[in-house]
Amino acid sequence: MIAFVIETVQWFCLVYMAAVNTGYIVLSGISFVVLGRYSQRHSLDTPQVYSEFEPPVSVIVPAYNEASTVVTTVRSLLQLRYPQFEVIVVNDGSTDETLSVLTHAFQLRQFPEALRVRLRTARVRGMYRSQTCAELRVIDKENGGKADAMNAAINAARYPLFCALDADGILQPDSLRRAVRPFLEDARTVASGGVVRIANGCDVVGGWLLRPGVPRHPLALLQVVEYCRAFLFGRLGWNSLNSVLLISGAFGVFQKELVIEAGGYGAGLAGEDMELVLRLHRRLREAKQAYRITFVPDPVCWTEAPESLRVLRRQRVRWQRGLCESLTMHSGLLFGWRGGFLGWVAFPFALIFECLSPIVEVTGYAVSLIGYFTGHVDALRATGFLIVSVGLGILLSAGSLLLDEIAYHTYTSPRQLLRLIVASIGENFGYRQLNALWRLEGLVKWAAGSRLVWGDMTRSAGWSADLTAVRPPGNGS
Amino acid sequence: MSLAVLFWSCVVIFGLVGLVALQLIVVHLRAASRRRERQELERQWLPVLVAALEERPATLPPLAGHQVTALMALWNRLYDSIRDLSSAPLQEIAERTGMDAAARRMFASSTLHDRVLAIRTLGRLRDRSVWPALVRLASHRDLLLSLAAARALVRIDPGEAIRLLLPIVAAREDWPATTVVLMLQEAGPDAVSQPLVDAIPQVPPGQVHRLIRFLGLAHADVAGPLLKLLVRQVTTVESISACLRVFNDSDDLGAVRPFLYHPRWEVRVRAVDVIGRLGTAKDAPRLIAMLSDSEWWVRYRAAQALCALSSNDLGRVKRVQATHGDPFARDMLTHVLAEQGAA
Numbered sequence: 001m002i003a004f005v006i007e008t009v010q011w012f013c014l015v016y017m018a019a020v021n022t023g024y025i026v027l028s029g030i031s032f033v034v035l036g037r038y039s040q041r042h043s044l045d046t047p048q049v050y051s052e053f054e055p056p057v058s059v060i061v062p063a064y065n066e067a068s069t070v071v072t073t074v075r076s077l078l079q080l081r082y083p084q085f086e087v088i089v090v091n092d093g094s095t096d097e098t099l100s101v102l103t104h105a106f107q108l109r110q111f112p113e114a115l116r117v118r119l120r121t122a123r124v125r126g127m128y129r130s131q132t133c134a135e136l137r138v139i140d141k142e143n144g145g146k147a148d149a150m151n152a153a154i155n156a157a158r159y160p161l162f163c164a165l166d167a168d169g170i171l172q173p174d175s176l177r178r179a180v181r182p183f184l185e186d187a188r189t190v191a192s193g194g195v196v197r198i199a200n201g202c203d204v205v206g207g208w209l210l211r212p213g214v215p216r217h218p219l220a221l222l223q224v225v226e227y228c229r230a231f232l233f234g235r236l237g238w239n240s241l242n243s244v245l246l247i248s249g250a251f252g253v254f255q256k257e258l259v260i261e262a263g264g265y266g267a268g269l270a271g272e273d274m275e276l277v278l279r280l281h282r283r284l285r286e287a288k289q290a291y292r293i294t295f296v297p298d299p300v301c302w303t304e305a306p307e308s309l310r311v312l313r314r315q316r317v318r319w320q321r322g323l324c325e326s327l328t329m330h331s332g333l334l335f336g337w338r339g340g341f342l343g344w345v346a347f348p349f350a351l352i353f354e355c356l357s358p359i360v361e362v363t364g365y366a367v368s369l370i371g372y373f374t375g376h377v378d379a380l381r382a383t384g385f386l387i388v389s390v391g392l393g394i395l396l397s398a399g400s401l402l403l404d405e406i407a408y409h410t411y412t413s414p415r416q417l418l419r420l421i422v423a424s425i426g427e428n429f430g431y432r433q434l435n436a437l438w439r440l441e442g443l444v445k446w447a448a449g450s451r452l453v454w455g456d457m458t459r460s461a462g463w464s465a466d467l468t469a470v471r472p473p474g475n476g477s
Numbered sequence: 478m479s480l481a482v483l484f485w486s487c488v489v490i491f492g493l494v495g496l497v498a499l500q501l502i503v504v505h506l507r508a509a510s511r512r513r514e515r516q517e518l519e520r521q522w523l524p525v526l527v528a529a530l531e532e533r534p535a536t537l538p539p540l541a542g543h544q545v546t547a548l549m550a551l552w553n554r555l556y557d558s559i560r561d562l563s564s565a566p567l568q569e570i571a572e573r574t575g576m577d578a579a580a581r582r583m584f585a586s587s588t589l590h591d592r593v594l595a596i597r598t599l600g601r602l603r604d605r606s607v608w609p610a611l612v613r614l615a616s617h618r619d620l621l622l623s624l625a626a627a628r629a630l631v632r633i634d635p636g637e638a639i640r641l642l643l644p645i646v647a648a649r650e651d652w653p654a655t656t657v658v659l660m661l662q663e664a665g666p667d668a669v670s671q672p673l674v675d676a677i678p679q680v681p682p683g684q685v686h687r688l689i690r691f692l693g694l695a696h697a698d699v700a701g702p703l704l705k706l707l708v709r710q711v712t713t714v715e716s717i718s719a720c721l722r723v724f725n726d727s728d729d730l731g732a733v734r735p736f737l738y739h740p741r742w743e744v745r746v747r748a749v750d751v752i753g754r755l756g757t758a759k760d761a762p763r764l765i766a767m768l769s770d771s772e773w774w775v776r777y778r779a780a781q782a783l784c785a786l787s788s789n790d791l792g793r794v795k796r797v798q799a800t801h802g803d804p805f806a807r808d809m810l811t812h813v814l815a816e817q818g819a820a
Contacts, residue, residue, distance in 0.1 A: 054655075112815050114808035116773035184653050185620055384483035391490035398497040405501055409508040417505050421498060 006371040013364035014385065020353045021392045027237030028399050034240045035232070038297055039407050054180045056084035057253065058157035059165055062149035063089055066167035067097040069304070071105045072204065073167055078133055079208065081173040082180075086135045088153045089167075093122070093143025102138055107131040119151040119264035127156070146249070147265035147272040154264055157256055164273070166250040170199055170209050170302040179253045182294040190280060191254045192294040193247030195231045197410070198224045199302035209302060214416040219312060222427045223305040225420060229400040232297065232407075239295040243346035245281075247293065249273035251301035270446075271322015278330040285338040297407065313438050320442025323355050358440035365433060390428040397424035518547050526555050529566040537573060545579045546591065552576065553597050568602055577602055584610070593625045600629025608633060612641060620651050627652075628660055635664035636672075643676040646691075647684040654690060661694045670695035674703050686715035693723035701726060708732050714741050721747035727755040737763055742772035749775060753782025761786055765797055768806035776805060780813035791817070 059077055063070045070089065077087045091099045102108060108128035115124060122144030130136040141152050150164060161183065163176060175194065182189045201215030201224075215221050238244050247254075249272065259265075262279050265272045277293060284291045306312040327350060334351065336343040368385070371377030401420055404410060411417055521538040528534060540548060556567060571577055576598065583595035584607060596614070599607050611633075614626035627645070630638035639661070646657050661669050673695050677688050689707060692700040700723075708720045709732055717736065721744070724733060736748035749767055752760050764786065767779035787793045791814065798810035 112808075112811045114773075114777075114805070114812040185651070187650055380480060381483065384480065384487065388483065388486050388490060391487060391494060395490055395494050395497065398494055398501065402497055402501045402504065405504045405508065409505070409512070412509065412512070414505065414509075417501070421501070 002374065003376045006367055006376045009363060009367040010371070010377070010385075013360055013367075016357075016360050017364075017389060017392070020357065021396070023349060023353060024233060024396055028233045028396065028403070030240055031233050031236040031403060034236055035297055035403060035407050054083055054177060054184065055161055056086075056159040057082065057176060057180060058153070058159045058162040058256070059085055059087045059176070060150060060153040060157065060162050061087065061089045061165050061167050061169075062092055062146050062153065063094065063098050063167040064092045064143070064146070064149070065094045065096040065098060067094070067101050069168040070098055071101055073165070073169055074102070074106065074136065076170045076204075076208065077165070078136070079173055080171060080176050082176045084159075085176065086137065086158060087133075088137050088139065088156055090139045090141060090149040090153045092141060092145070092149035099138070099140055103128070106133055106136055106138075108138055111137075113137075113156070115155055117155050118260050119155055121148050121152040121155065124152060145267055147267045147269060150272070151264040151267070154256060154260060160256055161253055162256050162259075163253045164249055164251070165301065166303055168199075168304045169196075169250055170202075170204055171251070172209060172300050172302075175251070175300055176253075178298055179251070179296055182292065182296060183253070183255075186292055186294075188290050189255075189292045189294055190258050190284065191247055191252060191277065192296050193235070193244070193252040194296045194301060195298065196227060196248050196250045196301050196303055198227055198305045200305050200307065202302060204302075212302075212410050212412075214411060214419050215305070215307075217307045218423075218426075219309070220305045220307050221419065221423045222431045223312075225397050225401065225424045225427055227305075228404050229397055231295075232400050232403045233396065235295040236297050238346050241341045241346065242292055243340075243342040244293050244295045245277060245342075245346060245350055246274040247277050247295070250303050269322065269325055270318045271326045274322055274326040275329060278326050278333065281342060282330050282333055285333075285336070285340070285342075288338070309434075313441075316435060316438040317442040317445065320355075320358070320439040321446040323350070324443055324446040327351055327355055355443070358436045358443055361433075361436040362440050365436075393428040393432060394425050397427065514544075515547055518544055519551060522548060522551060523555075526552065526567065526570065529570055530559065533566060533569065537570070540574055545574070545576060546583070546594065548574060549576055549580065549583075549594055549598055553594065553601070556601055564601065571598070571602055577604065580604075581606070589619075589621065593621055596622070596625040596629050600625075600632040603633045605633060615642060615645055623649070624652065624656055628663075631660050631664050635668040639664050639668050640672045643672055643688065644680065647676070647680040647687050650687075654687075657691065658694065661691055666694060666696050670699040674699055677703060677707075682713070682716075685711070686713065686719040689716060689719035690722055693725070697725065705729055705732070714743055717744050718747045721751050724751050725755070730755055730760075734760075734763070737767060742770070742775055745770065746772070746775045746778050749778040749782050753778065753785045756782070756786055758786060765801070765806075768797075768801065768809060769803040776809045777813065780806075780809045783810075784813055784817055 059080075061070070061073060061077070066073075074087060074089060089102060091102070108130055111127050111129040113127040115127070122142040124139055124141045126140045128138040128140065130138075137156065139149075139152050139156055141149065144152075154162060161180065163179065165171070179192050179194050182192045197212075198215060198220055199209075200217060200220040201213040203210040203213060214224060235244055235246070252273065254276075258280065259276065262276070262283055266275050266279075269275050280291075280293065306315055327347070333339055333343045334347050339347070368377060368382050372379060372382055398421065401417075401424060405417070411420065525534055525538060552567060552571060556564065559567075580595040580598040580602070581604070583591045584599065586592045586595065596607075596611070600611075608630070611626045611630050614622055615630060617623045617626065623645075627638070627642055630642065642660070646652060661673075669691075673688060673691060677685060677692075680688060689704075689711075692704055704720060704724065705726065707716070708724060708729075711717055711720060717739070721733065721736065730752070733748055733751045736744050737752070739745050739748065745767070749764065752764060756764075761783060764779045764783045768776055768783070770776050770779065783797070784791065784794055794810060794814060798807055798814065801807050801810065
């Protein structure tokens with residue numbers, strides 16, 4: 001009986017592994033074609049076709065206890081090459097020095113702004129304007145979570161598009177311009193998101209990304225490969241099928257009015273960014289409105305990756321909860337009447353191969369180990385399965401590095417490339433399994449309905465130097 | 478599953494891994510070499526191109542055949558940055574390096590990058606030989622190609638190009654208005670005014686607003702009479718808004734005031750803008766009433782307009798702020814007065 005159960009589970013895991021990897025290989029094939037076309041189309045070295053024609057954008061930065069990074073982030077935003085934009089920082093009831101460092105760095109003064117309240121939020125304590133940078137405003141409000149902070153900023157935003165950005169995000173000068181491009185190229189575009197990369201190991205001075213680099217910390221290094229795979233394979237592949245399920249909260253541009261009509265960000269959710277995107281998909285499909293939610297492969301936002309297992313675990317548990325929550329909240333999209341490719345392929349793929357995968361992965365490992373120790377699994381065969389599984393993991397990671405190299409050549413030194421190749425092999429030995437465990441924890445916590453605790457996302461900002469010595473561009477002082 | 482299948486699966490997968498790793502290294506080395514070559518070309522040619530704006534260079538650095546495209550990109554980049562200077566020296570360098578012939582060859586390229594680069598180059602060289610092809614490309618469904626072709630046409634012959642392009646401007650939803658503004662500005666009001674006034678009555682009613690919004694770029698004496706007529710005739714929100722956006726006749730404000738009470742806020746906000754720009758003290762009570770509009774933007778613009786009308790006496794606005802019965806209106810005036818530094 002035990003042997004039958006073990007064999008059945010093993011076969012199930014094998015079929016599952018074959019299906020999930022086939023899915024990713026197909027997505028990677030699509031990504032290679034799409035990225036090739038995209039690179040050719042957008043390799044023109046002058047942005048004259050679009051420059052100065054872009055609609056104004058409100059860049060929104062929700063900040064909760066981000067005193068160590070928020071000034072750098074705002075400085076990087078103020079150097080954006082974009083014709084007209086404003087930056088709205090929301091101090092979401094921080095208990096650290098977030099508001100005071102902003103006040104000091106940008107000479108904030110309280111301002112009697114007549115807020116246009118269209119989304120309900122926690123109480124706004126005050127609005128501030130910078131005396132040195134006219135385009136910077138700060139909202140000081142009581143703590144209500146990231147979604148609530150985003151909604152408060154959307155209320156204050158003046159422009160038709162808003163860009164959601166994490167408080168530790170560093171944009172490149174032309175990131176916003178590239179993210180807005182889909183809105184100009186296709187009037188049906190309602191949201192666009194870009195590639196997020198790891199800032200650890202990069203040279204960042206006073207909000208300027210001087211040189212991309214590869215982190216020294218092994219945990220951050222593994223996340224570089226992981227992000228590369230997630231953004232270049234997954235989202236790029238789905239993008240060509242108008243089935244992008246997630247625009248990262250770290251960097252995404254949205255049509256403000258549409259988000260307001262949809263009710264804004266859902267407060268109290270673990271994955272408010274994914275939930276909003278799925279809600280937009282659902283509403284627009286129900287309204288039979290032609291639309292595009294676009295992933296742009298090259299606008300780059302650099303963000304700090306956790307370098308401690310404790311923080312990384314918390315982040316992954318939260319992401320998994322967010323995924324489960326969003327998919328169940330919008331299960332109506334699954335095989336729906338107007339689901340299209342999204343409802344019939346992308347949504348089931350996310351449900352079966354992303355949401356439920358930790359159960360299969362962890363069960364597969366556990367059953368193999370049990371079978372091995374009880375003598376029900378042939379050691380040679382088990383090793384063979386393991387090698388095939390690891391080999392497929394390495395193949396996909398190396399493929400994403402190749403894709404990145406063809407399109408962007410981000411990491412210029414051969415030593416950096418070598419370290420990434422080593423990381424793409426190394427992540428299969430322990431890191432992937434640990435991730436599966438954390439995701440399983442997230443799934444269990446979501447199923448149990450346990451209370452969501454965000455916890456502090458401790459940021460070291462070790463990659464960022466000289467925060468005060470560099471004069472912010474446009475400061476004029 | 479037999480061990481043989483597992484073995485061969487491993488061989489295939491790791492063989493693929495090896496191939497991908499090898500390709501990764503080759504691509505990396507090739508990209509690094511291309512980057513170095515581009516930097517070298519830029520190091521040699523950029524000073525020459527910049528110096529050529531002052532004085533004709535006697536000799537030019539050596540240029541290999543495969544470097545012409547990179548030089549063309551650099552040449553266009555420099556062109557973009559010298560809007561007000563004479564472009565003749567750059568044109569001469571293009572001819573001396575054979576860039577014009579290369580651009581004509583690239584014009585039919587299957588690569589979008591090369592094709593757009595060639596179109597931009599030939600437009601800047603005012604090469605009439607590609608005019609018919611550019612006219613066809615201006616209607617191409619690809620946005621980049623169509624816009625590049627349209628701009629090239631304007632550079633070659635502004636007057637003729639504008640006549641040809643205006644129906645396309647009206648028909649194409651995907652051409653950004655600001656791009657069109659840039660093209661029309663480049664052509665100049667002499668080339669734009671009459672063709673624009675002639676084109677507006679010809680286009681279908683659903684497209685007319687796409688042309689009306691550019692009337693501000695035409696000579697006022699040519700566009701004015703038509704605008705006066707249009708503001709009384711058009712009925713769609715887009716067209717009324719387009720008219721109000723460019724409305725500039727203070728003697729004809731009577732035609733604008735009724736729009737303050739239009740059911741759509743997009744029209745009301747434009748009307749408030751016009752009153753703020755062209756109105757007189759007599760309009761102050763109307764603007765004070767607009768401070769209680771249900772739409773935030775109308776209240777905001779009304780407060781700004783009120784401040785603009787009373788710019789010499791902000792004390793009056795402060796009195797309105799203190800006595801207005803509507804708290805939304807008071808908040809908005811407080812906001813706008815603070816923006817003006819008069820809080």
